[in-house]
Amino acid sequence: MLVFLLLILPVVFVLLTLIFNDKQAKNIALLGSLATLGVGLYAFYQFNLNPACSCFVYHTEWIKALNADFYIKIDGIDIILVLLTVLLVPFIIQSTAGRDIKNPKAYFSLILAMQSALLGVFLAKDALLFYIFWELALIPIYLISLIWGGEGRQKITFKFFIYTLFGSLFMLLAIIFIWIHNPSRNFNIYDFYKAGALLSAKQQMFVFIAFYLAFAIKIPIFPLHTWQPDTYVNAPTQGTMLLSGIMLKMGAFALIVWLIPIVPLGWQLASKYVIILSVISVVYGSLMALTQQDFKRMLAYSSLGHVGLIAAGIFAFNLQGIQGSLYQMLSHGINVVALFFVCDIILNRMKTDTMQKLGGIRNVSRVFSVLFLIALLGSVAMPLTNGFVGEFLLIHGVFQYNTIMAVFAGLTVILGALYMLRAYQSMMHGEVNALTETFGEITTNEKIVLGGLAVLVIFFGLFPNIILHVSEEPVKQLIEHVQNATVLVKR
Template sequence: MITLLLIFFPLVAAMLLLLVKGEQVKKIALGAAIVEFAISIGALFLFQKNADTQFELNYPWIRSMGINFHVGMDGISLLLVLLTTFLVPVIILTSFNKNHKNPSTFYSLILAMQFALVGVFVSLDGFLFYVFWELALIPIYFICLLWGGDDRARITFKFFVYTLAGSLLMLAGLIYLYQFTPNHTFDIAALYAAGQSLDAAHQGYVFWAMFMAFAIKMPVFPFHTWQPDTYTTAPTQGTMLLSGIMLKMGTYGVIRWLLPVAPLGVEHWAHFAIVLAVIGILYASTIAIAQKDFKRLIAYSSIAHVGLIAAGILAGNVQGVQGSMIQMLSHGVNVVGLFFIVDMLESRFNTRELHAMGGIRNVNPQFAVLFLIVLLGSVALPLTNGFVGEFLLLNGVYQYNAWIAAFAGISVILGAVYMLRSYQSIMLGETNAMTASFAPLTGSEKAVLVIICAAIIAFGVYPKPLLDIAEPSVIKLVEGFKLAIGK
């Protein structure tokens, strides 16, 4: 029951929000998102820490094709649902200083997005998963198209077509698997069994069909070219939704679908895919160093981070997958923080150019400290949330191949280079005429940054609660994977 509530509450809220006019919209949207967060916390308390899928519901939907409305949560799903429900109110809060045109539509779309995202993370039916997967694209498309920056029509169109092409491949893969299910059903267990019954070559096809969809969503090099443009052009809240949560659809897809459905395909192609991911890490980090636009720099850094997550999952061991779980959460929190900082700077100065800024620390030391904490989380300093994930991921990749891990680890250095460089040119040095006018933080800005910084430190010092939620499910999944590939 709680699963249904989690899925449909945001949808209902989104619908009702369309009826509201005026200033109240923001507050109502925030209220709804907080209620949703409270529901997910409720689910967290009811959750038994074992590998079983819980809160399961299974209603027939399209009987003749074996499609069911089958939802439920295990530890992996629950963590991502928590991430979604935690970030959405934060994202709404980040917009409190902004006055978007058509606010009721804007917030309604954000909540509709949440509906689809939660749906993706709890679906246990291939078709349902696909439906939610595509549903998530619609609100974000409109958010980017209607509230985006320069050249938004072309960029948003490219983003849309790009991801749509990927998801069509995934649909083809799902339908292909569907043929091999005994009773012709899209149920997850049947699809798993169908996938595993194939020989290695055919699992390879399934791997590529699905991996393309996930790789584009994350994105993994070389399917990433939509990302920097889209992240840069989208309105800040859209960028946060894209990078904070939507990107995790891709990594979640790899864990939930790719590993169990095509284990032999993964085993055969993982090397290639991991090398791609690691190339992407170095590639994106190097580009980030040369960026002058802060928002674009963070967009590239996101490619680097997500590359490591992908590599860790595909390494197919407990440390790698657990690391990816933690890193998904950390990255979600950190990247929202960073994009918010970009937004704060941009709304004050109307520019994102690094060299135009400087010396803000002199004007607002408090902001400097909060920014520094977010930055440290992003460069994975120990005792921040970023470190736990990065250590486990590198550990997982190392067990797969030491050299790949060494190259992936270079991101640790390059990450420090571009983040410290941007911190220096924004915050340190002498104040100039523009930055001297840096307006004090408003209440909502402070609230967002403090929440994010608290999360960064809390889960860096004590990540165990999060690790414990996911661990049984991850172990079960990895053992299933290892069994299937005969190791």
């Protein structure tokens, strides 16, 4: 029942937010996200004590004609993503404090609806349910970007929507295809694992490509990324946070759980190419980030590079790669939300995020510069920050797969340090100019949000094991399953 509570709590608060007036909307939404955080943390704690607890499973019949069940379950892999979601949403909601948001009732209820759909994606263990949550998550973020976005939002959000829907329709095709070839004729993920392994190499390749399209667009991986920079820049800050912090992890998570174990042979045949694409993503994103003038756009491209590395680690599909990717999903979510919040603070005060126009903010706002630096160091994978653990494991994982790939993938760390520090230098250091003079100290609210995120950056840098040991067993099992399935075919 605990797992059901996790899913339904945000929905309850969506309704509450809609009932109360505009002034209260933010507080109720915050309360809702904190309540969900409480449940999420409790679940995590319980999971450490007793992973087999029946409170982590909710399973009931849904559509008999198709044997589709309403099956949600917390396991060692998805709990990390759940943790990420419940941790970030309170920060995302609190980051609106002091900002002027029109029609707050709709805004916050959409954010909470989005949270519920995202949790659904991570928890669903039934392919049809997974697909429906996957699509459901798209609607709130689309509306958030469409209504509250910046200039030219219609076209940009539209491109984003069509792009992702294109991918997910192919996923639907693949799901139907597996269902038809599933001897037990249901959508249960564990039966899908068995059914997928029965497919011929050609069929597995087809399914792999169809799934890959959906997930690679969401992540995004080069060359399917073209929706991403504009959407990130154009969406309102909270939309960008949801997109980059949590939503793109849907794709990476799905790669681990819904793609490779279902079609192991397809993965074996294609892994070379998809890793190359992921590494191109890394290099391309980092190089593009280097050339950007605007901070927000730079962050968008840097995000492309970071998730490219996550994808590469997943496609290597060894213990270090998967563990690293899971950890990095958590870290990247925290870091990127913190950095986009930094960007929001700067934009809110300076009305521009062009880095050359800014300078010397450090002299005006000490606290801000320190907190920014912590988030930044997390992002460039400084040891003792959360980014280090994830990226180290990821590069280690890719290295086992192929040395050359690992060299290129490692560029993300070097280039990342380059563009991030350059950005920091040009904005925070140097002489105070006429514009940055007016910057002033950041408000208490901003300190709380950014400070909280900074604490998380360091906390997860110091104690990686509380996360890593939870996912170790299930990851090993997945790898074993994939190895068995591919070995069987080879014989």
